[in-house]
Every structure is written in C-alpha cells, then in structure tokens.
Amino acid sequence: MEEYARDPCPWRIVDDCGGAFSMGAIGGAFFHSVKGFRNAPSGHYRRLIGSFIAVKERAPIVGGNFAVWGGLFSAIDCTLVYVRKKEDPWNSITSGALTGAILSVRNGTGAMIGSAIIGGVLLALIEGMGIMFTKISADQFNPANRIMEDPSQMPPPSQNTSPFFTNQAPQYQ
Amino acid sequence: MNIWMQGRNLALCKDVFRLKQISLHAKCCHKLSSSQGYENARALQLHVAYLPNLHSGKRKLGTEPFSDPNVLRQQLYTISFVPTRSKSTGKQSSDTSEKRSLVEARESPYAGLTPSQKVKEAGKDASYTLVIVVGLAVTGFMFYMIGRELFSSQSPSGVYGDALKKCQASMEVTAALGEPIKGYGETTRRGRRRHVSHTEFEVNGVPHMRMRFYVEGPYRKATVHVEVEKGESGKYEYRYLFVETEGYPHRTFILEDNR
Numbered sequence: 001m002e003e004y005a006r007d008p009c010p011w012r013i014v015d016d017c018g019g020a021f022s023m024g025a026i027g028g029a030f031f032h033s034v035k036g037f038r039n040a041p042s043g044h045y046r047r048l049i050g051s052f053i054a055v056k057e058r059a060p061i062v063g064g065n066f067a068v069w070g071g072l073f074s075a076i077d078c079t080l081v082y083v084r085k086k087e088d089p090w091n092s093i094t095s096g097a098l099t100g101a102i103l104s105v106r107n108g109t110g111a112m113i114g115s116a117i118i119g120g121v122l123l124a125l126i127e128g129m130g131i132m133f134t135k136i137s138a139d140q141f142n143p144a145n146r147i148m149e150d151p152s153q154m155p156p157p158s159q160n161t162s163p164f165f166t167n168q169a170p171q172y173q
Numbered sequence: 174m175n176i177w178m179q180g181r182n183l184a185l186c187k188d189v190f191r192l193k194q195i196s197l198h199a200k201c202c203h204k205l206s207s208s209q210g211y212e213n214a215r216a217l218q219l220h221v222a223y224l225p226n227l228h229s230g231k232r233k234l235g236t237e238p239f240s241d242p243n244v245l246r247q248q249l250y251t252i253s254f255v256p257t258r259s260k261s262t263g264k265q266s267s268d269t270s271e272k273r274s275l276v277e278a279r280e281s282p283y284a285g286l287t288p289s290q291k292v293k294e295a296g297k298d299a300s301y302t303l304v305i306v307v308g309l310a311v312t313g314f315m316f317y318m319i320g321r322e323l324f325s326s327q328s329p330s331g332v333y334g335d336a337l338k339k340c341q342a343s344m345e346v347t348a349a350l351g352e353p354i355k356g357y358g359e360t361t362r363r364g365r366r367r368h369v370s371h372t373e374f375e376v377n378g379v380p381h382m383r384m385r386f387y388v389e390g391p392y393r394k395a396t397v398h399v400e401v402e403k404g405e406s407g408k409y410e411y412r413y414l415f416v417e418t419e420g421y422p423h424r425t426f427i428l429e430d431n432r
Contacts, residue, residue: 008360008364008365008366009364011364012363013366015363015364016363019363061286072251081355081357085353085354085355085356085366086334086337086356086357087353087355087356087357087358087365087366088330088333088358088367088369089322089323089367090323091367092367093323105427124316124319125315125319127319128315128316128318128319128322129315130368131226131318131319131322132315132318134368138371138373
C-alpha cells in the first residue's frame with residue numbers, strides 16, 4: 001500500500017526504461033533467431049549456430065533501442081504531467097509524438113515531422129485500444145451497475161432541502 | 174525518358190536494346206535478374222547506363238566499341254521494366270515493331286491472358302481490394318472512437334477535464350489542498366494513472382455518467398465524485414460534484430448539487 005500511495009512519476013521513467021528493454025530484448029531475440037536461422041548456411045547445426053549468434057549480437061541492440069524510446073517517452077510523459085497538472089490520454093499521445101521527433105532530430109525537419117506523426121498516431125491507437133477495452137469490460141458489468149446505481153451517495157445524503165451549496169459540514173465516516 | 178519494355182529477364186532486356194556490349198550498372202543487373210521472379214510487379218524501375226545515340230535509330234546499335242570516353246558518356250535513364258504475363262514474343266527484326274509491341278504491352282494488365290487466367294487474376298485483385306477496404310474501415314473506426322473520446326466534451330475524458338477545472342477554480346478546495354492541484358485517475362500496476370473510472374447508466378431513459386477521480390495538492394489528497402446527466406440540450410449537466418478529502422478530518426466540499 002505504500003507503493004500505491006506514492007507518486008509514480010519520477011520513478012516510472014526507470015521502470016519504463018527497464019520494461020521496454022526487456023520487451024525489446026525478448027522480441028528481438030525471437031525476431032533475430034528466425035532471421036539468423038534463415039540467413040545461415042545450410043545444415044541444421046550451422047543454422048542453429050547462426051541463429052544463436054544473431055540473437056547474441058542483435059537482440060541487445062533492439063532492447064537498447066526500445067529502452068531509449070521507452071525512457072524518453074516516459075520522461076516526457078512525466079514532464080507533461082508536471083506541467084499540465086493532469087493525467088489523461090493527451091499526455092501519452094503528445095509524448096509519443098515528441099519522442100519520435102526527438103529521436104530523429106539528426107535526420108532533418110522532414111524526418112522529425114514524419115516520425116512525430118507516426119509516434120503520435122501509434123500512441124493514439126494504443127490509447128484508443130485501452131479506451132475501447134475499458135468500455136467493453138464496463139459494458140459487461142453494466143447490468144450489475146444498473147441495479148446498484150440508486151443514489152446512495154455517502155457524503156451528501158440526498159440533500160433535497162439544502163439551502164446553501166457551500167456547507168462545509170464535516171460528515172460522518 | 175521512359176521506355177516501356179516487354180520481357181522478363183536480362184537476356185531479353187539486352188536483346189531488345191542490343192545492349193550486349195554495354196555493361197549494365199551492377200545494381201541494375203541485380204535488379205533485372207532478380208526481377209525474373211517478379212510475377213505481380215507492375216513496373217520495376219531501373220537505371221541503365223547506355224550510349225546517348227542509342228535511340229537515334231540511324232546507326233546500327235551496339236556495334237561501336239566502347240573505348241572512347243566521350244562516346245561512353247554515361248547517362249542515367251529510367252527504364253520501367255514491365256513484366257508481362259504473356260509469352261515472350263519471338264525476336265523481331267526491326268526496332269520500330271519492337272517499340273510498338275513495347276507500347277502495346279502496357280495497355281492492359283489482362284492482356285494476353287486466357288479467360289480462365291483472367292478470372293483468376295480478377296478474383297485475386299478483388300480479394301486484395303477487399304482486404305485493403307476492410308483495413309481502412311477498421312482504422313477509420315478506431316480513429317473515430319479516439320477522436321470522439323478525446324475531442325468531445327460529452328465523453329468521459331471531457332467530463333473529467335471540466336470537473337477538474339471546476340475543482341481547481343474552487344476557492345475552498347484550493348484552500349484545503351494547496352495551490353497547484355493536479356488530477357489523475359486510477360493507478361494501474363505500471364504507474365499509469367490516466368484511466369478515470371466511470372460508469373454510464375440510464376435512469377428513466379436519461380443517460381447518466383458517474384465518475385470518480387483523484388486530486389492532489391501540496392497539503393492533502395482528495396477524491397472527487399461526479400455525476401452528470403444529459404439535459405434537454407443533449408449535453409451533460411452536473412447532477413452533483415463533490416470533493417472528499419482524505420486523511421483524518423474528513424471534509425466534503427460540494428461544488429455542484431442540482432438534484
């Protein structure tokens with residue numbers, strides 16, 4: 001519960017960096033094992049060796065690239081949270097676009113704009129998938145909610161006769 | 174300059190242009206030879222270095238030796254290499270007839286096919302088109318959903334933004350929590366807090382939405398409960414909005430109560 005109460009933001013950068021590295025390393029290991037297998041000379045043993053070598057050489061690179069992306073993304077995300085004082089999907093979309101732009105800053109303005117668009121659209125799609133999944137899962141629980149939804153609100157117990165909006169009366173509970 | 178040529182392999186290409194002595198650019202050779210397996214490519218762009226007087230039509234082509242560097246001014250031209258499905262026509266004697274056949278080969282992708290092959294190709298094209306259309310439709314639907322969620326004020330995130338603004342503007346809440354108030358939703362395992370928990374339901378056919386999110390200032394944290402309902406104008410209006418502080422002295426600030 002201590003973890004839960006803490007502000008996630010500055011530490012989340014490290015967290016995301018590591019998560020992205022492991023994701024990239026695993027994915028890259030899979031990808032490069034297939035690629036090394038196919039590019040190796042014929043013979044099962046040689047193909048196996050080629051696959052291993054490709055994984056050994058390439059998978060950490062993929063992981064590193066992912067880690068750069070994830071770490072930068074998370075850092076920008078946290079900065080935006082700090083600046084905007086609000087956490088919503090816009091933060092991640094903006095930081096995806098900014099990450100894409102920053103990482104291709106050496107390739108010129110056109111490349112920056114292109115990869116910014118790609119990053120933003122990608123993150124927007126991810127956010128949209130999240131939104132859609134929560135909507136679907138909420139719809140599944142909806143009948144139960146409909147039964148529960150009687151206005152049994154705790155602090156203002158049906159203030160039909162509340163003369164003042166600005167009562168600061170300490171409530172029970 | 175575009176030259177449309179018919180044929181499928183390097184030998185034919187060389188033959189058409191009488192390029193036997195001309196060493197094609199290495200990359201071009203590679204592209205050409207690899208294009209032998211191209212069945213579906215409509216056009217393959219390649220660059221060929223060749224003599225400038227190749228198309229003059231007056232000389233017998235390709236007979237000069239290439240010793241003179243002035244003659245061998247290499248110019249890059251783009252040749253679009255169109256693999257056709259028809260059988261490669263026999264060697265034709267004159268250049269003009271060859272060129273005419275080259276132009277004709279471009280006219281229809283279905284040229285020179287038997288009816289059964291035509292049906293097959295049409296089926297293939299139709300199925301690819303179907304796949305593309307379905308993909309575009311799915312993408313468009315997703316973008317529509319995202320846009321509705323992000324840009325409309327009648328969506329959960331729109332209601333959240335408006336309620337958060339109301340909290341930040343309220344004197345009592347800022348006095349209790351401290352000045353820069355930030356808002357966030359439920360914390361996930363990965364430290365993301367942008368999902369605001371909400372349920373949508375209907376009471377007597379009127380859509381309602383109930384929502385809970387958290388605000389935090391330098392002094393304290395608080396939970397915000399909101400319920401909105403759709404008014405006559407079709408927009409969400411507050412049914413109630415109150416802020417409940419955490420920590421021992423529980424305090425509740427009612428910002429909106431229209432029940």
